[in-house]
Amino acid sequence: MHASCLADQRRREVLRQCLSVGIATGAYGVSFGALSVTAGLSLWQTIALSALLFSGASQFAVVGIIAAGGAGAAAVATSSLLGMRNGLYSLQMSRLLGVRGLRRVPAAQLTIDESTAVAIAQPEPAAQRLGFWGTGLAVYVLWNLTTILGAVVGNALGDPKRFGLDAAAPAAFCALLWPRLKSGDARAVAAVAAVIALVVAPHAPAGIPVLVAAVAAIVAGLLPSRGSRERDVLLDLSTPPDEEAPA
Amino acid sequence: MTLWTTVLLASGLAFALKFLGYVVPHQVLDGVVVSRVTAMLPVALLSALVAVQTFTASGGGLTVDARAAGLAVAVTALLLRAPFLVVVILAAATAATLRALGWG
Numbered sequence: 001m002h003a004s005c006l007a008d009q010r011r012r013e014v015l016r017q018c019l020s021v022g023i024a025t026g027a028y029g030v031s032f033g034a035l036s037v038t039a040g041l042s043l044w045q046t047i048a049l050s051a052l053l054f055s056g057a058s059q060f061a062v063v064g065i066i067a068a069g070g071a072g073a074a075a076v077a078t079s080s081l082l083g084m085r086n087g088l089y090s091l092q093m094s095r096l097l098g099v100r101g102l103r104r105v106p107a108a109q110l111t112i113d114e115s116t117a118v119a120i121a122q123p124e125p126a127a128q129r130l131g132f133w134g135t136g137l138a139v140y141v142l143w144n145l146t147t148i149l150g151a152v153v154g155n156a157l158g159d160p161k162r163f164g165l166d167a168a169a170p171a172a173f174c175a176l177l178w179p180r181l182k183s184g185d186a187r188a189v190a191a192v193a194a195v196i197a198l199v200v201a202p203h204a205p206a207g208i209p210v211l212v213a214a215v216a217a218i219v220a221g222l223l224p225s226r227g228s229r230e231r232d233v234l235l236d237l238s239t240p241p242d243e244e245a246p247a
Numbered sequence: 248m249t250l251w252t253t254v255l256l257a258s259g260l261a262f263a264l265k266f267l268g269y270v271v272p273h274q275v276l277d278g279v280v281v282s283r284v285t286a287m288l289p290v291a292l293l294s295a296l297v298a299v300q301t302f303t304a305s306g307g308g309l310t311v312d313a314r315a316a317g318l319a320v321a322v323t324a325l326l327l328r329a330p331f332l333v334v335v336i337l338a339a340a341t342a343a344t345l346r347a348l349g350w351g
Contacts, residue, residue: 024330024331024332025331027332028331028332028335031335031339040250041250041254042250045250045251045254048254048255048258049254049257049258052254052255052258052259052261052262053254053257053258053261054261055261057289057292057293057296058257058261060296061292061296062253062254062257064296064300066250066253068303068305069305071248072248072249072250072252072253072256073248075253075257076248076253076256076257076260078292079257079260079261080257080260080261080264081288081292082288082289082292082293083260083261083264083265084264084285084288085285085286085288085289086261086264086265086268087264087265087267087268087285088268088282088285088286089265089268090265090266090267090268090269091268091271092268093268093269094268094269099269104266104269104270105266107269108262108265108266108268108269109262109265111265111268161342161346162343162346162347163339163343164313164317164338164339164340164341164342164343164344164346165339166300166314166342167301167313167314167316167317167318167338167339167341167342167343168317168335168336168338168339169300170296170297170300170301170314170317170318170321170338171317171318171320171321171334171335171337171338171339172331172334172335173293173296173297173300174293174297174318174321174322174325174334175321175325175331175334175335176289176293177289177290177293177294177297178325180289180290180293181290185287186286186287186290189287189290189291189294190290190291190293190294191294192291193290193291193292193294193295193298194294194295194297194298195298196295197294197295197296197298197299198298198299198302198303198309201299201302201303201307201308201309202303202307202308202309203307204307205307206299206307209295209299210292210295210296210299213291213292213294213295214288214291214292214295216287216291217284217287217288217290217291217292218284218287218288220283220284220287220291221280221281221283221284221285221286221287221288222280222283222284
């Protein structure tokens with residue numbers, strides 16, 4: 001795509017990364033499709049979420065809240081809060097990609113954890129652009145195909161609990177969360193958010209506990225990051241001040 | 248809100264957030280506080296989702312069932328650096344097996 005100045009070997013190397021990330025992520029679209037139809041969304045609504053929303057965590061949040069009987073507004077709000085990180089990614093990617101005009105539309109739609117991660121892992125600009133478009137397209141195509149497969153199979157499966165599908169979603173969230181827990185700040189925020197959500201859960205409609213827990217992130221964001229007394233009070237001093245992983 | 252409204256509104260807002268980064272001047276969202284909040288939001292939200300989806304019963308109360316065992320297996324798999332899909336499949340298989348045995 002933009003990779004004319006890349007050596008063939010580097011080009012193949014980057015494309016192999018794109019494809020393996022695409023396959024790994026796409027496989028997980030099966031569980032999204034299955035969960036979505038068992039949550040009560042139609043086949044077309046499930047397809048629309050993968051084609052239009054196209055952000056795994058947000059999609060799982062929407063169907064999770066609907067499955068629990070939560071309000072549409074709570075589903076939209078949680079999905080959008082989760083989607084805010086994509087805005088940060090697109091800010092980074094707009095500098096690397098240098099896209100203008102209408103090309104910003106597909107670039108924006110393909111800006112997700114995986115495409116950003118593969119792009120910024122490359123040392124040279126041409127490979128960064130190839131990594132972004134290659135991963136974005138591979139994930140988009142495979143994610144949408146496997147969503148349809150999961151939705152069709154999920155309808156035939158019946159009760160998702162029999163297959164442990166209700167345990168698959170929290171495990172998937174946990175796997176998405178895992179690489180973000182490298183810093184002590186992040187681990188503290190995760191712990192506080194989980195406790196807040198569980199304290200609020202018995203007293204609020206589905207979806208609200210997660211939104212309330214987001215307060216933990218806002219507060220953590222407002223506190224000075226490191227080397228200050230405020231942080232020392234809040235966080236474990238023994239943890240090294242690692243940089244945040246981007247995805 | 249109908250299901251279609253929810254689906255389309257969530258999709259529209261998701262795209263707007265993605266598009267924003269390509270159209271705003273770079274310095275607008277560059278503040279230290281904004282980027283720290285944006286970095287911490289997914290951490291807080293994902294952690295809260297894990298907690299709620301593992302430990303709440305359909306009525307909203309707290310419970311420990313086969314999902315908790317699934318999560319424990321998922322965490323163990325993550326500690327052993329298992330790939331994403333393996334983590335998810337192991338958690339589901341654990342819960343399914345326990346339920347087949349009549350627990351949770």
